[in-house]
Amino acid sequence: MSSYAPEELLACAIARLIGDAAHVAVGAASPIPASACELLRAQHGGRPRLSLMHQRKANPYTEGSRELFDLAGQGRIDVFFLGGAQIDGEANINLVGTGEYPAVAARFPGSFGSGFMYFAAKRTILFREEHSQRVLVPKVDFISAPGWSPPDVWRRGGPQALVTGKAIFAWQQEPRRFRLESVHPGHTLSDIRENTGFVFDCPANVPKTQAPFAAELAVLRGPVATKIAENYPAFAQRVWQN
Amino acid sequence: MSLPSNETRFLASADEIAAAIADGAFVAMPPDYSLVAMEVVRALVRRNARGLRLLGVPQLGLCADLLIGAGCVTEVETSAVSLGEAGLAPRFTEAAQSGTLKVKDATCPLVHGGLQAAEKGVPFMPSRGVIGSDLARHREDWKTIQNPLSQTPDPIVLARAIEPDVALFHARWADRAGNVWIGRRRELATIAHASKVCYVTYEEMRDGDMLEDELLAPGVVSSVYVSGVAQAERGAWPLGVIDLYPIDDAHLQLYAKAARTQAGFERYLDEFVRTGRTARLRDRAAHR
Numbered sequence: 001m002s003s004y005a006p007e008e009l010l011a012c013a014i015a016r017l018i019g020d021a022a023h024v025a026v027g028a029a030s031p032i033p034a035s036a037c038e039l040l041r042a043q044h045g046g047r048p049r050l051s052l053m054h055q056r057k058a059n060p061y062t063e064g065s066r067e068l069f070d071l072a073g074q075g076r077i078d079v080f081f082l083g084g085a086q087i088d089g090e091a092n093i094n095l096v097g098t099g100e101y102p103a104v105a106a107r108f109p110g111s112f113g114s115g116f117m118y119f120a121a122k123r124t125i126l127f128r129e130e131h132s133q134r135v136l137v138p139k140v141d142f143i144s145a146p147g148w149s150p151p152d153v154w155r156r157g158g159p160q161a162l163v164t165g166k167a168i169f170a171w172q173q174e175p176r177r178f179r180l181e182s183v184h185p186g187h188t189l190s191d192i193r194e195n196t197g198f199v200f201d202c203p204a205n206v207p208k209t210q211a212p213f214a215a216e217l218a219v220l221r222g223p224v225a226t227k228i229a230e231n232y233p234a235f236a237q238r239v240w241q242n
Numbered sequence: 243m244s245l246p247s248n249e250t251r252f253l254a255s256a257d258e259i260a261a262a263i264a265d266g267a268f269v270a271m272p273p274d275y276s277l278v279a280m281e282v283v284r285a286l287v288r289r290n291a292r293g294l295r296l297l298g299v300p301q302l303g304l305c306a307d308l309l310i311g312a313g314c315v316t317e318v319e320t321s322a323v324s325l326g327e328a329g330l331a332p333r334f335t336e337a338a339q340s341g342t343l344k345v346k347d348a349t350c351p352l353v354h355g356g357l358q359a360a361e362k363g364v365p366f367m368p369s370r371g372v373i374g375s376d377l378a379r380h381r382e383d384w385k386t387i388q389n390p391l392s393q394t395p396d397p398i399v400l401a402r403a404i405e406p407d408v409a410l411f412h413a414r415w416a417d418r419a420g421n422v423w424i425g426r427r428r429e430l431a432t433i434a435h436a437s438k439v440c441y442v443t444y445e446e447m448r449d450g451d452m453l454e455d456e457l458l459a460p461g462v463v464s465s466v467y468v469s470g471v472a473q474a475e476r477g478a479w480p481l482g483v484i485d486l487y488p489i490d491d492a493h494l495q496l497y498a499k500a501a502r503t504q505a506g507f508e509r510y511l512d513e514f515v516r517t518g519r520t521a522r523l524r525d526r527a528a529h530r
Contacts, residue, residue: 028301028326054275054326056488064428065273065300066354073351073370095322096347097338101376107338107345109330110322112301115349115378116371144349146374152395153373233491234327 004212006165007239008220009184010129011035012212013168017125017161018048021078025051025068025121028112031232033081033127038224039216048078056231069113072120075156080121082114083128086140089178089198091126091147091159091171093118094140101142111144118145122157131164133197148176167192168209169200177201182209245438250420250465253472259441260285262470263408266293270357270406270433274303274326274489277412277427278481279443281474284515287312297406298323299357299429300350304481304497307331308515310343311507319346319404321353328494332501347377352384354429356404360436366400373397409437412478413463413471414486416444419451420465423458425484434467443474445483 014036018024026034037050051060053068061067071077084093085108095111097104118124128135149155159171162178166187169178179201183192185208212220221240229236236242253259259282263269272278283305286294291314296306298320306323309315311333323334337343355367366385372378373386378399389396411430413422422442424430434440440463452458480490480497500510 028322028324056275056482057484059426062426062428064426064430064432065276066351066358066429066432069351069354096376101380102345103341104339107335109324110301110320110345110347111349111375111377112322113350115375116351116369119371143374143376145371149374153397154370232327234495 004217005239006184007032007035008212008217009209010127010163010165011039011220011224012216013184013209014125014127014163015039015216016210017163017168018079021048021123023049023051023077024079025053025072025077026081027053027068027117030081030083030127031228031235032129033125034232035220035224035228038227039219042219042223051077052231054231069116069120072117075120075122077117077121079123079125079160080117081125081127082118082145084126084135084140084144086135086137087126087128087162088137088140088147089200090176091162091178092140092143093126093145093147094142095144096142098141114145118147118158119149119155120157123160124158125160126162128162129165131166131192132195136164136195137197138199147171148173166195172201175201179203180206182207184209185211247466248440248469250468251470252420253470255285255472256281256443256474256477257285257288259410259443259470259472260289260291262441263291263294263410265291266295267407268295268297269408269410270297270299270437271302271305271410272299272427272429272433273301274305274481277414277424277430277483278303278305278478279410279412279441279474280305280479280481281443281477282410282441283308286314287511287515290314295319297404298348298353299433300348300353303331304494307333307501310334310337311501311504312511315343317344317346319348319353321348321350325494325498327491328498332498333507336504347380349375349377352399352401353404354432356401357432357436359401359403360405361432364403366402368398368400370398372399404436406433406437407439409433409440411442412474412483413442413444414483415446415448415452416442416471416473417448417450417452419453420468420471421452421462422468422471423448423452423461424463425461431463434463439469440467442468442471443477444471445473445475445477445486447473
């Protein structure tokens with residue numbers, strides 16, 4: 001049995017969720033989604049195109065930091081990633097703070113481009129490693145970006161799935177709820193129930209999240225680790241001692 | 243709004259730029275991965291600037307955390323304040339939680355859009371998205387209207403033009419004509435265009451007029467927008483200048499740790515901002 005880091009499992013799981021896509025964009029501080037994309041690119045001859053906002057060398061953008069949003073506005077971004085200090089059962093995300101805004105109890109960095117990208121990218125994969133009642137709440141204290149919009153409001157895309165350190169949920173537009181898709185090895189359904197603050201659908205038999213294959217691990221630890229170290233040195237050092 | 247056609251002044255130092263930025267000014271600054279005029283930020287702390295309002299284009303990092311911790315800032319308008327891989331911006335976090343700092347929360351494309359409106363001299367810029375967020379609920383300068391060109395219901399958000407008093411950034415080169423070279427960091431051109439005045443530190447003075455060089459010209463902000471320049475070698479440190487020196491990740495980690503408490507932050511200022519040792523330490527770190 002091969003052993004792997006939790007980050008490697010998550011990168012492989014996210015790569016499977018991305019699946020077939022022409023253009024994936026990755027925003028701030030997202031080394032695991034970036035690793036997932038680099039894994040796909042190494043396996044599929046450079047597809048999908050990856051636009052990494054904070055790429056230090058050979059950055060894909062020449063129109064400054066607005067270009068990502070212009071690309072997304074035009075429909076040129078297939079997959080994007082968002083996190084959340086809080087994520088609720090309607091897929092709303094909060095990147096601002098807890099408590100009664102603007103008098104926040106805990107302040108987080110801010111909404112970044114989420115209020116736009118969640119609408120404009122064709123698919124968004126929500127990703128947050130911490131799986132707790134603190135993060136996965138019944139209702140977010142502040143909506144940085146809503147998980148769904150009324151029919152009259154322009155919206156090209158929305159949530160596809162929510163990936164945490166314990167499980168994967170698929171988003172269902174109808175009914176407007178998450179469905180538990182798989183539980184990561186080492187975790188149990190009761191563990192998930194105990195640590196999830198929102199109501200979700202659950203099939204009778206919940207599969208285990210597919211563990212990384214040896215071939216995937218080899219690619220992650222080889223070319224992907226080298227690539228990721230360029231932009232996320234602390235992460236690469238921690239996971240791959242690279 | 244009417245903006246001046248500038249004649250670039252050549253200033254002696256980053257401290258002279260800091261002296262030219264008035265207390266209470268609304269200052270537009272780039273994020274840590276762009277070209278940040280950190281030497282001016284340190285000079286603003288040294289001159290004890292007060293009441294600054296910072297605009298993050300579209301977000302802020304170390305520069306804002308230093309100025310907030312040093313008590314120079316009353317308000318930030320930004321999509322986020324973060325130290326990236328080094329984590330939360332500790333002085334920002336504490337000031338926002340204690341209520342001493344007003345945060346006008348934005349989202350990136352509406353910051354860009356508001357500045358682009360100012361560039362064009364029009365009152366607002368429409369944007370998709372945002373509807374249904376609490377950002378839209380709290381921003382009185384954003385307005386949702388029916389798309390006037392559509393026959394069917396189509397709400398759309400307008401962001402009021404953003405007109406900073408000062409654009410502040412660092413550049414690879416300046417020339418004797420007062421042009422500065424920022425390469426692909428076009429958000430810097432946008433803030434230079436949208437702001438009343440624009441101050442720039444630069445690494446090196448370049449011979450000749452960069453607008454006469456077809457390869458350089460697309461990366462130039464022309465002197466018509468530039469109010470003043472001053473040389474600051476390694477002026478972005480501990481942030482980077484592409485192809486010259488990388489971001490000093492170890493120093494950012496050191497800062498993030500020191501600034502967890504106000505006392506640690508004060509010690510950081512004494513060591514790296516308030517004393518003459520700054521330049522020496524910076525050079526040593528940058529040449530490592």
